[in-house]
Amino acid sequence: MENVTFHDHKPDTLSLYDAVVQGLSKRQKSIPPKFFYDKRGSELFDQICQQPEYYLPTVERRMLEQNAAEIAELAGRGRVLIEPGAGSASKVRLLLDALQPSAFVPMDISFEYLKSSATVLAEEYPWLSIRAACVDYTHSLPVPENVPQGSRLLFFPGSSLGNFNKQEACEFLRLVHNTLGRGGMLLIGIDTKKNHGLLNAAYNDAAGLTAEFNLNLLHRVQNELHADLDPNNFSHSAFYNNQAGRIEMHLISKLKHTLRIDGHAFDFEEGEYLHTENSYKYSPDEFISMAALNGFQSRRYWVDDQGMFAIYLLQSE
Ligand SMILES: C[S@@+](CC[C@H](N)C(=O)[O-])C[C@H]1O[C@@H](n2cnc3c(N)ncnc32)[C@H](O)[C@@H]1O
Incomplete structure (x- = not known):
């Protein structure tokens, strides 16, 4: 494909090995959520998005579809469109025709998955220049050199900001601000605070896919680090x-046992929690204030009629 190029910008951040050894050495054991996403993890996430309880992508997609023309009107056409954590790049398809970007820069930590989704996108949109970059967005947002000059729009859907704690979220907004420069725009989808029953059901789908996704982290540790561990010793x-x-996601040890990796031994008590993910929820007031503290002015935001999800368009000052 002539309209797509690939760029490996993944920095030397913590490897899976270092993150697991550090995380399991802490009093409250944890592993960062970015390690969910090997090829299997990315596929499982796509399946979670089709579960009826996981309302986030359905509501967000509907809102993007309904408001794409107004978003394009406010943001203007022909910007460089950047999407950190693009994954299957399914939501951006709802905006491309309206936004007519001068280039699209999907970024993801899962490079093989990104390559295949960017290749499919390039076939579907032969007019679009795609510059796909392997990036860890918790570290930096390097834009490939062959991206045209001009104003930028960064798209960050899926409530991924909620995976950061409040301080990390502010740091990420600062990083986005630096990447965009003055006049750049941010289009971001964030889950709202709501009825706890709906929130709990969303992360405990009846088909068990979120459980499988959570446990996939241990399969990665077992397969990639040759750890002596049985994922069946844990439950979601x-x-x-x-x-x-926030929603908290954990893996709970079903019994007292020891997990071994390369000479390290990590003891688990029965019922002990291994923390794997947070998903913070924001009211519009909370998010708009946080964005303002980090250099963004809200231009417009949309909340669906049941208050399930919010999309914000902000300008970098
Ligand atoms: C929850 S999915 C969201 C996908 C898509 N943006 C959407 O809204 O449907 C998260 C995506 O971000 C990627 N990702 C997670 N952590 C990342 C990181 N630190 N740097 C870059 N990509 C990351 C994953 O590989 C995955 O494709």
């Missing part, structure tokens, strides 16, 4: 922590 747990305003 996800619940809304009202005080913190």
Whole structure:
């Protein structure tokens, strides 16, 4: 394909090995959520997005479809469109015709998956220049050199900002601000605070896919680090922590046992939690104030009629 190029910008951030050894050495054991996404993890996430309980992508897609023309009107056409964590790049398809970007830069940590999704996109959109970059967005947002000059629009759907704690979210917004420069725009989808039953159901789908996704982390540790561990010794747990305003996802040890990796031994008590992900929820006021503190002015935001999800268009000042 002539309209797509690939760029490996993945920095020397913590490897899976280092992250697991560090995370399991802590009193509250944890592994960062970015390690969910090997090829299997990305595929499982796509399947989660089709589950009826996981309302986020359905509502967000409908809102993007309904508002694409107004978004393009406000943002203007012909910007360089950047999407960190693009995955299958399915949501951006709802905007491409309206936005007519001068180039699209999908970024993802899962390079093989990104390559295949960018190749499919390039076939579907022969007029679009695609510059796909393997990037860890918790570290930096390097834009490939062969991207045209001109104003930028960064698209960050899927409530991925919610995976950061409040301080990390501010740091990410600063990083986006630097990547965009003055006058750049940010289009971001974020889950709202709502009925706890709906939130708990969303992360505990009846088909068990979120559980499989969570446990896939241990399959990665087992396969890639040759760890002596049995994923069946753990079960999935996800619940809304009202005080913190977030869904917490954990793997719970079903029994007292020891997990071994390369000379390291990590003891688990029965019922002990291994923390794998947070998903913070924001009211529009909370998010708009946080964005303002980090250099963004809200231009317009949309909330669906049931208050399930919000999309914000902000300008970098
Ligand atoms: C929850 S999915 C969202 C996909 C898509 N943006 C959407 O809204 O449907 C998260 C995507 O971000 C990628 N990802 C997760 N952590 C990342 C990181 N630190 N840097 C770059 N990509 C990351 C994953 O590989 C995955 O494709």
